[in-house]
Amino acid sequence: MQILLKFKINESLFLRDPESSEVGKLIVEKGIDLIREVGFEHFTFKKLAEKINSTEATIYRYFASKYRLLIYILNWYWCYLEFVSKMSLQELGDSTQKLKLILEIITHNFDSDSQIVDYDLEKLHGIVISESSKAYLVKEVDEINQELVFSPLKSFCQFVGQIILQVNPKFAYPNALASTLLETAHDQHFFSEHLPKLADNKSKITHKKYVLNYLNFLAFSAINSYQ
Amino acid sequence: MQILLKFKINESLFLRDPESSEVGKLIVEKGIDLIREVGFEHFTFKKLAEKINSTEATIYRYFASKYRLLIYILNWYWCYLEFVSKMSLQELGDSTQKLKLILEIITHNFDSDSQIVDYDLEKLHGIVISESSKAYLVKEVDEINQELVFSPLKSFCQFVGQIILQVNPKFAYPNALASTLLETAHDQHFFSEHLPKLADNKSKITHKKYVLNYLNFLAFSAINSYQ
DNA sequence: AAACAAATAATAGTAATACTATCTTTGTAG
DNA sequence: CTACAAAGATAGTATTACTATTATTTGTTT
Numbered sequence: 001m002q003i004l005l006k007f008k009i010n011e012s013l014f015l016r017d018p019e020s021s022e023v024g025k026l027i028v029e030k031g032i033d034l035i036r037e038v039g040f041e042h043f044t045f046k047k048l049a050e051k052i053n054s055t056e057a058t059i060y061r062y063f064a065s066k067y068r069l070l071i072y073i074l075n076w077y078w079c080y081l082e083f084v085s086k087m088s089l090q091e092l093g094d095s096t097q098k099l100k101l102i103l104e105i106i107t108h109n110f111d112s113d114s115q116i117v118d119y120d121l122e123k124l125h126g127i128v129i130s131e132s133s134k135a136y137l138v139k140e141v142d143e144i145n146q147e148l149v150f151s152p153l154k155s156f157c158q159f160v161g162q163i164i165l166q167v168n169p170k171f172a173y174p175n176a177l178a179s180t181l182l183e184t185a186h187d188q189h190f191f192s193e194h195l196p197k198l199a200d201n202k203s204k205i206t207h208k209k210y211v212l213n214y215l216n217f218l219a220f221s222a223i224n225s226y227q
Numbered sequence: 228m229q230i231l232l233k234f235k236i237n238e239s240l241f242l243r244d245p246e247s248s249e250v251g252k253l254i255v256e257k258g259i260d261l262i263r264e265v266g267f268e269h270f271t272f273k274k275l276a277e278k279i280n281s282t283e284a285t286i287y288r289y290f291a292s293k294y295r296l297l298i299y300i301l302n303w304y305w306c307y308l309e310f311v312s313k314m315s316l317q318e319l320g321d322s323t324q325k326l327k328l329i330l331e332i333i334t335h336n337f338d339s340d341s342q343i344v345d346y347d348l349e350k351l352h353g354i355v356i357s358e359s360s361k362a363y364l365v366k367e368v369d370e371i372n373q374e375l376v377f378s379p380l381k382s383f384c385q386f387v388g389q390i391i392l393q394v395n396p397k398f399a400y401p402n403a404l405a406s407t408l409l410e411t412a413h414d415q416h417f418f419s420e421h422l423p424k425l426a427d428n429k430s431k432i433t434h435k436k437y438v439l440n441y442l443n444f445l446a447f448s449a450i451n452s453y454q
Numbered sequence: 455a456a457a458c459a460a461a462t463a464a465t466a467g468t469a470a471t472a473c474t475a476t477c478t479t480t481g482t483a484g
Numbered sequence: 485c486t487a488c489a490a491a492g493a494t495a496g497t498a499t500t501a502c503t504a505t506t507a508t509t510t511g512t513t514t
Binding site (some may be wrong): 271272273282285287291292293 | 471472473474475478
Binding site (some may be wrong): 045223 | 491499502503504
């Protein structure tokens with residue numbers, strides 16, 4: 001079975017809905033490729049226009065800036081995370097097992113990925129690891145936060161936070177731990193790959209497996225420690 | 228007593244040593260102010276030149292790019308962290324107390340700060356919170372890492388890792404936990420201030436105190452959990 | 455089939471950014 | 485007093501992040 005996911009993305013992120021046309025879809029799809037290839041700092045609409053055989057002006061009719069395109073892409077990803085989590089969790093009754101599954105999804109140690117055909121999830125994961133914090137670590141964070149563009153991220157973290165509370169109702173930091181696990185998943189993947197002294201991936205396991213093991217340890221030692 | 232700290236910063240980060248002249252010192256000092264004020268994305272050498280009544284060309288004689296200046300500033304900060312940690316820890320015998328003190332230093336809940344007069348540590352802390360991950364989350368990370376510009380960061384994390392091992396010699400993730408604590412200190416401070424739903428600062432305590440409490444909980448529940 | 459609007463392509467242009475180059479002035483060391 | 489290095493003043497280039505204008509294509513209605 002192939003699944004095509006469509007999420008309602010905050011309309012303030014685009015000028016014209018990229019899902020509404022072929023060029024629009026190309027902008028997002030090849031945008032992901034290009035950001036991945038050159039990094040967000042070197043990514044420009046001009047280069048993207050060349051890649052999709054279109055023009056800068058056309059891309060600007062969809063997105064006001066490359067920054068908004070990045071947040072659009074991340075919004076899609078955060079919606080995907082929450083959707084896949086909720087779908088996969090239905091089968092499970094035990095909240096500990098639920099949290100374990102969420103950590104698998106966060107670290108991309110999860111195979112439902114292969115059935116989803118919208119965007120290349122591997123490339124998307126690469127962007128999320130290196131670029132996602134650039135979405136909020138900006139001077140304008142409070143203004144853009146008012147536009148609700150971080151709602152999907154908050155929503156996902158609060159969903160994870162509720163499952164953490166199911167595991168231990170007395171736990172004092174459900175939202176903080178949820179966001180810490182997500183951020184640490186990105187950081188440790190990046191460190192394991194590029195700055196290995198900031199990680200402890202000694203055995204020759206994959207970066208993903210290493211991160212999954214570490215997150216499991218971190219999450220459950222925190223949750224199960226008596227408050 | 229007033230303390231003036233001088234660290235040996237990696238020479239590949241500058242073209243001319245900014246410590247060697249008054250303009251050089253101004254570039255770093257007012258650079259910290261300006262990055263703080265406008266954010267790294269909006270920070271330019273032209274604006275900095277105006278602020279110090281000098282010219283772009285002069286700044287370029289010290290630093291090849293604004294990016295190198297940022298890493299220079301972060302290097303100073305990482306050296307400061309390790310230095311202050313090592314100094315303060317001499318008095319303590321208990322390794323648990325040592326780690327607690329390190330968490331105070333990381334979160335800036337520590338008063339030796341006031342005696343140090345080189346750079347404004349509060350402003351520096353602000354930059355570290357919002358901009359430090361931009362130093363390594365770039366496409367060029369592997370090349371610049373070869374220039375050893377991340378050595379002070381790695382050195383500090385490994386120092387903290389060793390103390391973690393003193394607390395629990397069986398602990399499997401000393402370096403990962405050290406880097407996680409540092410990054411989480413920044414993330415949670417930022418979230419508590421700007422995206423509070425990603426944190427759990429319910430009571431009306433300061434961001435710093437909240438982060439300190441959370442880090443203490445996170446660190447010791449991880450370290451004391453049986454491997 | 456003609457008429458229409460909407461989207462896109464093609465092109466040009468602007469202000470700001472990230473530099474590089476050159477030439478002059480200034481301050482200090484021998 | 486000379487020399488020489490640092491800094492100032494000025495100019496210039498390529499790229500970036502846009503905005504604007506016009507022309508062409510495309511799909512839809514009548």
